[in-house]
Amino acid sequence: MKTLYKIPEAFTDRPTTYCPGCPHGIAHRLVSELLDEMDLTKKTVIVWPVGCSVFGYYFIGTDAVEAAHGRACAMATGIKRSHPESFVMTYQGDGDLASIGIAETVHAAARGERISVIYVNNGNYGMTGGQMAPTTLLGQVTTTSPYGREALANGFPLKVPEMLAAIDGPAYIARAALDSPKHIIQAKKFIKRAFTAQRKELGFSLVELISSCPTNWKMTPEEALKRIKNQVLPVFPIGELKVDEEVE
Amino acid sequence: METKVIINEERCKSCSLCVSVCPKNVLRISNRLNPKGYHPAELFNNDECISCGFCYLICPDAAIVEVRRPIKVKS
Amino acid sequence: MSEKILMKGAEALAESAIRAGCMAFFGYPITPQNETPEYFSRRMPQVGRVFLQAESEVAAINMVYGAACTGTRVITTSSSPGISLMQEGFSYIANSNVPCVVVNVMRGGPGLGDIAPAQGDYNQATKGGGNGDYHSIVIAPHTVQEAVDLMFDAFELADKYRIMVVMLVDGLMGQMMEPVEFREWVDVKKEAPDWATVGQGNRDHRNIITSLEILAEGLEKMNIALQKKYSEINQNEKRYEEYKMDDAEYGLTAFGTVARISKTVVDMARNKGIKLGLIRPVTVWPFPNEIYEKRREQVKSFFDVEMNEGQMLIDVRLAVEGKRPVFYYGRLGGVVPTAEEILGEIEKKIGGAK
Helix, strand or coil: CEEEEECCCCECCCCCCCCCCCCHHHHHHHHHHHHHHCCCHHHEEEEECCCHHHHHHHCECCEEEECCCCCHHHHHHHHHHHCCCCEEEEEEEHHHHHHHCHHHHHHHHHCCCCCEEEEEECCEECCCCCEECCCCCCCCCECCECCCCCHHHHCCCCCHHHHHHCCCCEEEEEEEECCCHHHHHHHHHHHHHHHHHHHCCCCEEEEEEECCCHHHHCCCHHHHHHHHHHHHCCCCCCEEEEECHHHC | CCCCEEECCCCCCCCCHHHHHCCCCCEEECCCCCCCCCCCEEECCCCCCCCCCHHHHHCCCCCEEEEEECCCCCC | CCCCEEEEHHHHHHHHHHHCCCCEEEECCCCCCCHHHHHHHHHHHHCCCEEEECCCHHHHHHHHHHHHHCCCCEEEEECHHHHHHCHHHHHHHHHHCCCEEEEEEEECCCCCCCCCECCCCHHHHHHCCCCCCCCCEEECCCCHHHHHHHHHHHHHHHHHHCCEEEEEEEHHHHHCEEEECCCCCCCCCCCCCCCCCCCCCCCCCCCEECCCCCCHHHHHHHHHHHHHHHHHHHHHCCCEEEECCCCCCEEEECCHHHHHHHHHHHHHHHHCCCCEEEEEECEEECCCHHHHHHHCCCCCEEEEEECCCCHHHHHHHHHHCCCCCEEEEECCCCCCCCHHHHHHHHHHHHHHHC
16 A cells, blocks of 8 residues: 555644644644655744644644744744744734734734744634634624624724735745645645745745634534635635745 | 555544545444544445545544555556 | 943943843833843844844743743843833743843833833832732842843843843933943853753754643642742842941841932931941842841831832831831932932931930
């Protein structure tokens, strides 16, 4: 038998703390595969966020630090600047990165910090029970937008890659989705380019991964992935938004 | 024939995503219970499996540990 | 020791940090301490080290936190409102057991307050400030030379205990020109310490630095370990200076800039025949309570003078345990008391006691 796919060594044996069908595990696996394939696992420091993936260091087997809510890009900056030989990435959710941590993210991007950001967007605050996030769709019901998000009261969904692509510091900015095998293969390609951007010291890199939250969306895992395709991707279209030609 | 999809039943959370993306419908949720109380997914038709790896790609829990293809032996 | 150089306090602080092996500075502009980061921004590139102006104090302290996790000697400097913004980071740093040095050039508060010298952040620095049960070592120099010397010690203490060391000064110290003598340059270790998060490399285990432990029993263990460290620091690291206390009948006590003025007060009082001495805590956490316990047997009363509403006063009174009166005099909002003013207050109290 020829092995086509195999769980990477960097993905630890410890069962994840995520709900059944939560795509965080898919994102973890993609990151783990690339760290192993690119021979980065032993030189990597991952800065973990506050949110559902707060225990991420149990699941991806690298050196790790746990940041305060939203501060991952600042902490990653401190690590990378004082130890440039390390491969430094953050793994953050949409509440962490796009709300409380937006300043740290934008300025790390503007400085062109040689760090890679994996930004998982599931449109709500999962861990705290499904509150409205900056990325929540208009009309979407959450525990703090019980009548649906309304633009006049709560503003519009925040598109982070589009924002960051407009500034000069980033070398690679993309959005992928975790809703289908095809999109997952594409997501891996994008993350590989983000990692390459750091390895070649080209600048800041970020990949947004559109994810689901079956528990708080009150859907089966399968229904939640269908919702990504039908409702989320029209608002958050996938693709590469900024590509330094050297990331290939 | 050896199995084409190796499943770690203890890690499975019965989310059914593998079942939903399988183009050949050769996976299903079993009646067994794993130590966490979930019914793990199982490959019930190894012959029809085309080793496409969709189940591996969509599995959020590393429960689909490995996907393999038989090596064609020249006769 | 090298020769004496005439330097402004704010710049001497930065130069001493660099000579003490500080490899990285992260900070955000705020008056009255901008000359320190400005000096770092000139000097750090010259010696191949990191200077980064962050987007906020919140970001700056989290950059410090990240750098500290790599075992790099790292510093930030700020002033009261900026230090308030950093409190979250201080608390995380405490429960992560990583070393760093923070300089707080205190100004008048609360709120935006003013930019004049003050000591209103004593409680914030010595009693916590961020969430949870934690301490930082807090040192309070009273001259530029002492600040320069203590900067070397600050990095040593930070590394020794893997703790944050806060240096409390004020704008007066920053603006003062004084001849200073620096200690020898500290050789900086190239290799990261074994606990640092720089990538696993050849280590047989991963390093994970976190202040999180979801199980209460586990978090209690982390807290107990912290408290054990704090009691060790309490045992070993208290520092104070006494000035003319041997035959003193009255004990003046103050820290930082006020302590410097208080030395003049002691001399003026003695010229008038009043046997006054000074107890000056150098570490305000851990607080050197034993010296008050000793001198309370000898003096008739204590006079605590501060540029705040009597924040150290509480620690002094706890140490004196009601055995002697502890009088307080202070100025608020950035007003610096004069020596004459302090002596006048002491004479009033002594006169009243007669």
